[in-house]
Amino acid sequence: MLRRSLLNVGLRTKQHAGTQSAAAGQSAQFPRRQQRSRPVSSNTAMGDHKPKSMEELGGPSFMTTLYWLFVKGYFQTTQQMQIEHSKIYGPLWKSKYGPLVVVNVASAELIEQVLRQEGRHPVRTDMPHWRGYRELRNQAHGPLTEMGAKWMRIRSILNPRMLKPKHVSSYANTINEVVTDFIERVAWLRENTGQGVMVNDLTGELYKFAFEGICSVLFETRMGCMEAVVPEETQKFIVSVGEMFTLSQIIVLFPKSSWPYLPFWKKFVATWDHLFKVAEDLVKKKMEEIQKSAQLDQSIEGAYLTHLLLSEKMTLTEILGSITELLLAGVDTTSNTISWSLYHLATESKIQEQLYQEVISICPGDKLPDSSDITQMPFLKAIIRETLRLYPVVPETLASLSKMRLWWEIIFSQKRRSSTSVTMPFCPMMKKFFPETQRPSLPQRWLSRGGDDKLKQHPFGSVPFGFGVRACLGRRVAELECTSSFPGL
Numbered sequence: 001m002l003r004r005s006l007l008n009v010g011l012r013t014k015q016h017a018g019t020q021s022a023a024a025g026q027s028a029q030f031p032r033r034q035q036r037s038r039p040v041s042s043n044t045a046m047g048d049h050k051p052k053s054m055e056e057l058g059g060p061s062f063m064t065t066l067y068w069l070f071v072k073g074y075f076q077t078t079q080q081m082q083i084e085h086s087k088i089y090g091p092l093w094k095s096k097y098g099p100l101v102v103v104n105v106a107s108a109e110l111i112e113q114v115l116r117q118e119g120r121h122p123v124r125t126d127m128p129h130w131r132g133y134r135e136l137r138n139q140a141h142g143p144l145t146e147m148g149a150k151w152m153r154i155r156s157i158l159n160p161r162m163l164k165p166k167h168v169s170s171y172a173n174t175i176n177e178v179v180t181d182f183i184e185r186v187a188w189l190r191e192n193t194g195q196g197v198m199v200n201d202l203t204g205e206l207y208k209f210a211f212e213g214i215c216s217v218l219f220e221t222r223m224g225c226m227e228a229v230v231p232e233e234t235q236k237f238i239v240s241v242g243e244m245f246t247l248s249q250i251i252v253l254f255p256k257s258s259w260p261y262l263p264f265w266k267k268f269v270a271t272w273d274h275l276f277k278v279a280e281d282l283v284k285k286k287m288e289e290i291q292k293s294a295q296l297d298q299s300i301e302g303a304y305l306t307h308l309l310l311s312e313k314m315t316l317t318e319i320l321g322s323i324t325e326l327l328l329a330g331v332d333t334t335s336n337t338i339s340w341s342l343y344h345l346a347t348e349s350k351i352q353e354q355l356y357q358e359v360i361s362i363c364p365g366d367k368l369p370d371s372s373d374i375t376q377m378p379f380l381k382a383i384i385r386e387t388l389r390l391y392p393v394v395p396e397t398l399a400s401l402s403k404m405r406l407w408w409e410i411i412f413s414q415k416r417r418s419s420t421s422v423t424m425p426f427c428p429m430m431k432k433f434f435p436e437t438q439r440p441s442l443p444q445r446w447l448s449r450g451g452d453d454k455l456k457q458h459p460f461g462s463v464p465f466g467f468g469v470r471a472c473l474g475r476r477v478a479e480l481e482c483t484s485s486f487p488g489l
C-alpha cells in the first residue's frame, strides 16, 4: 500500500523513494562559475552533450498520459508505463500531469548524479494530504512528512536504534518469536482452512506477519495478529491503514482547497484519527509500564519505544507522529518483499534447493537463526536483494531539485519552472541495466564472494532502499524480518 500510495502521489508531486524528483519553486540563478563549468559528462543522457531546454525534451502530453493511465490501463502499474515510455523517449523525458511537469530520469548514471547531489536535507515530497491532516489535528510530522532541518533532527533521534547493527540485532529474538508464531499459524491455516495443503490468502497472512513484526519492535507489544482469531481492534487498525492509503491516492488528485468539500475527506481524517488513537493508546500503555517500574525501583527494560520515551529528546506528540509513520512505512514494504521472494523460490527449484542447503548447514533441525547465523547466509540475503531488484516495493524515488543545482544545470540550459519535478524511475527491471535476466532470477549476482562478475551492474541500477541521508529508515529491521522468516518457512 505504501508503494501504491507513493507511486500514486508520484503522479502529482512525485513523492517518495525510488525516483528522484526535483523540488520546484526555487529560482535557478546559478553562480557564474557553475554556469561556465557546465560539466556535461559523456555518459549523460544527452547524446550530443548539449544541454536540453525543457521545451526540447520529449515526452507524452497530459492527454496522452491520461490515455496511458486510464485507457491503456497503466494506472496501477505506472512503473511499467515508465519502462514503455523510456523505450519511446529515451532515458530522459518529461511527463505532464495537469499543471505539473515531471522530468523522468531512467539512467543509472544520471540517477547517480542526482542522488549524489542531494545535500543535507533532501526533500522527497511535501505529502500535502498527510501534512494537511497533521495540521488539522495539531499532530507532529514524522520522518516521512517532515522536511528541512526539522526532518534532520527527527532522523538523528530515530536513526541509531533503527540502523545501528548492534541495536537492530537486539530485535532478533522479538522477531523470531513472531516468526515462530507465524509458522504455527500457517500450519494451523493449512490444517483448518486449506485441506491440509493451502494457505488461502498468503499475501494477507504475510501482511499480518509484517504488521505484528514491526509492532513488536516499535511498540514492544504483540497485537495478536498471529492468533487464530485476530482481535477486533487490531483488525480495525489494519483496515484503517488500508483505507488511509486508498483514500490518499484519490485525495492527492484534487487541489488542496477542495479537500474539505470532498465526500471522502471526512473518512480520510477519521482513518487517520483512528491510527493516531491506537498508536497513542499503545504509547500511553508503555508510559504507564515505565512509571510503574520506576515507582517499584525496578530496572526499566525495553527497546525502541522505551528508548524514545526515556531519552526525552522528543515530545510525546513528536514520538506519536514518528512512530505512526514508521509503522505505516514498515508493513506492506516488508510483506510484499517476502511474498515475491517466496514466489520465486516456489518457481525456481534449483534456487530453493541451494537456499535449503545453506540454511540447514547453519541451522540444522528446527533451530531458528539468530542474527549471527543470518550473517552466514549470503545466499539468503542475495535472494532478497534480487527480489527487490525485480519487484522494488518503492520503484521510484523523488529528490529535491533545490539541492541539485549543478545537476539541474547540466541537464537544462534554462531556469526551471516552479511546477517542475524530476522523477527517477527504477532501472532495475530495464534490460539495459540487467540484460541477462528477467526470469529466472539470478541472486548470484549479489554475492560478493563467488558471484559472477559478469552479472554485476551499475550500483545505481538498483537502489531498493534509496541512497544517502534520506534512505530507508527501516532498512535493517526490514532485512532482519525478511531473512528471519525464510529459514523457518
Ligand code: HEM
Binding pocket: 016, 017, 018, 124, 143, 144, 155, 214, 325, 326, 327, 329, 330, 331, 333, 334, 337, 388, 392, 393, 394, 397, 398, 463, 464, 465, 466, 467, 469, 470, 471, 472, 473, 474, 475, 477, 478, 479
Ligand atoms: C523491504 C522493505 C523496505 C523497502 C524496500 C523500503 C524502501 C524504502 C525506500 C526506497 C525509501 C525511500 C528512500 C529515499 O527516499 O531515498 C524508504 C523510506 C522510508 N522507509 Fe523504508 N523500506 C522498507 C521497509 C521499511 C520498514 C520496515 C520501515 C520501518 C521500520 C521503513 C521506514 C521508512 C521510513 C520512515 C522512510 C522515510 C525516510 C525519510 O524520508 O527520512 N521502511 N523506504
